[in-house]
Amino acid sequence: MGAGRLYAAVAVGGFRRYATYRAATAAGVFTNTVFGLIIVYTYLALWDERPHLGGYDQTQAVTYAWLGQALYSTLAIQGGGTEKDLMARIRTGDIAVDLYRPADLQLWWLASDLGRTLFQLLGRGVIPFAFGALVFDMALPHSAATWAAFAVALLLAAVVSFGIRYLAALSVFWLLDGTGVNQAVMVLGIFCSGITLPLNVVPGALGDLVQVLPWAAQLQMPADVLMGETSPWSAYGFQAAWAVVLLAAGRVVQSAATRRVVVQGG
Amino acid sequence: MTETGTGSGTVTDTVADAFIEVDRVEKVFDVRRRTGFLKRERRQVRAVDALSFTVARGEMVGYIGPNGAGKSTTIKMLTGILTPSGGRLRVAGIDPARERTRLAHRIGVVFGQRTTLWWDLPLIDSYRLAHRMYRIPDARYREILDRLVELLDLGALLDVPVRQLSLGQRMRGDIAAALLHDPEVLYLDEPTIGLDVVSKARVREFLRGLRDERGTTVLLTTHDLQDIEQLCSRVMVIDHGRLMYDGPLAGLHEAGESERTLVLDLERELPPVDAPPPARVVRVEGPRQWLAFPASASAAPLVARLAAEYPLVDLSVREPDIEAVIARMYEERASA
Amino acid sequence: MGETGRLREGTRAYLLIAAMWIRSTMTYRTSFVLTAVGNLAVTGLDFVTLVLMFAQVDTLGGWTLPEVAFLYGLSVTSFGLADLLIGSADTLGARLRDGSFDTLLVRPAPVLAQVAADRFALRRLGRITQGALVLGWALCAVHVEWTAAKVLLVPVMLVSGAAIFGAVFTAGAAFQFLAQDAAEVQNAFTYGGTTLLQYPPTVFGKDLVRGVTFVLPLAFVNWVPGAYVLGRPYPLSLPGWAAFAPPLVAAGCVALAGLAWRAGLRAYRSTGS
16 A cells, blocks of 8 residues: 555544544534634624724634634644544553554654544534624635635644644653643643634733744634735745644654653563 | 243242342333434334243342343343333332332442442542441441451452452452442342453352352353353343243253363374264364264263273363353244 | 432532542542643633733723623632532543443432532632632722622622532533433533623623523523622613522522433433433
């Protein structure tokens, strides 16, 4: 089997694994929709007071809120993607089996996580977003090219999200327990991704900081590409730079971790 | 051989000391099955069908049947977890479904594959919780615990976190936990599953002692025929929610015309040995041969004859697989 | 056994089981500390968001930061109490799936008490602490002419609010008897509810406010009585005594949730799934 087909098969597996939980997916759609409603109303109140806050008008703020709900589980913003499985395999030692597979560990898990991403986007993301578009005024592009540009930004966002969570998962090789790392992933993810408040609204130095961190590549960048607030190429540049840095860091840590396993005899 | 009615509803005469009474009990489930993306099909499944039996105080009964036969549904009704759809059910004179908590004080339950012990805490902590939850008087608790610790050899394990115990140790721990409140009846679901030979023997020995010493009524489900052979004077077989057989184990072999297997290891590869019928060779693999013979027949004359005529290195007798016995029995019923 | 007898038995079993879970979690001290800190941080982020919003505006829906903080503190603290006491009921679905729920049914204690105490987690004190701190600050910062009635209303709100959220948790657990995999639906009402109540009612659409006032009466946790304490008009016209209705509303919710739980348990015991 060619390498491309192998990883495609892994991605399909990741998609299928999440597709089996139908009731859970429906429940997630409902919950995301309810949260979307709450957040949209708070944004409407906020932009009522300060029109053009952060450079958004009210419909853009509404669009951002629903996009956030659509991408919440898609990009595993508070964790809980395939990195949970990877952590479990490291903890139980099953990872040794993975290391002997004639496949690259990082690519394998990336493919699996992208499969998950696609399912969560279709299964959990689309409906709350469509609900928002039906009930509220949203700033959606009319040109197919913008949607295509958005899709690319989304793919890069998924890779960056994976890059962060992969590093977090590998830390279990040394920490042996994922609790603390999961907590950190959750807190940082919720705050720095801008899921609660668009990053361009965060004032002062804090605002400047969160806009250059990798989490900004997840929700803020795709949102700005979708709403034409930034040129796609500058967004891609930012996202791709972080993707490369995170994946490279992942490889370095991975090879250190592999040496560790080999030395300890698995 | 006693057979309890499957359709006619004849019930063995109610024993004066009947401790468990099951009279024409049935349990019907509504099963919804996905047949398409949104389509669902609803149908009724009769998990237990007009089931009737009684168990006397102090009896030890094996309750067997293939998976999905209605075994665990019966046990769940007897313990008050499930409400029957029809019929009458009494344990120690209590209606389990109506007085679940009152019944709980008088029964013990061991779920073979699911521990009720506290995973991260020392074994003794689980017992202390039972002490309080069942409101066992202090002196009584001490007395029973000491006895159980001695019989089940738990002394060295009491301060060990449950997660560090072996499967066999944990099973012994679970059995003790189910008996601390000195229940009159004990339900055991696969008590020896996954245990090594030594642990199995230990559990069986303990259960025998329990019956003799305390007169506890025991109902056990198992896939291991040896559990039944060594413990139960009576076995009940259920399939498709109906009682297929109720009587001694020997009768079950007759009813199922089951066969045991004799495995021979010969010095060298030979053509199939010449065995006296009804014994016959069913498989040959190099110097090893398998013979089937009726479970009701003794193996001794067969072994003696083969040993005299052939160069034997080793031999072993395998008991009939319970699933196979039941399957054969069921086929017969169906074709009759 | 009468209702009071059951309540006493239930409380006793609850305390016994909760104590076991505390001891269990304490065998992993590092994990406990990390999750407690994480719990505090995650809930604190909600408030950070609020503060960041008020860095851009002076009022939200016409309410000032101390006033919103007052609502926030009441919502988070009462929710935190309910979460601590019965929050693990949302793991019922998992117990139903793996079959371990049956082991609870053969114990001589009310099942709801056992489910409520299941996986009792002291780390949830983090949320209560955080909510109480914000509430304390808000009480100092708001401009209110305190009367005896208003002072008394604050603890009444916390207790009634915890009871209302507790009822939501219980109803959510009962729902899991019907849909074991849909545990997340209840998050919409529990976590969604406490998030909603962290903002002033004037922010939301009239229909949404009507819904959480008359249908799922979360508004009685803090919106209705809180508006009275702060001397602000409530977006819906309610009689004057409505501000003092939280205990009644809570009692009603608890009774309904109890019925839902019984119906759910009865359905489970007749279907076994």
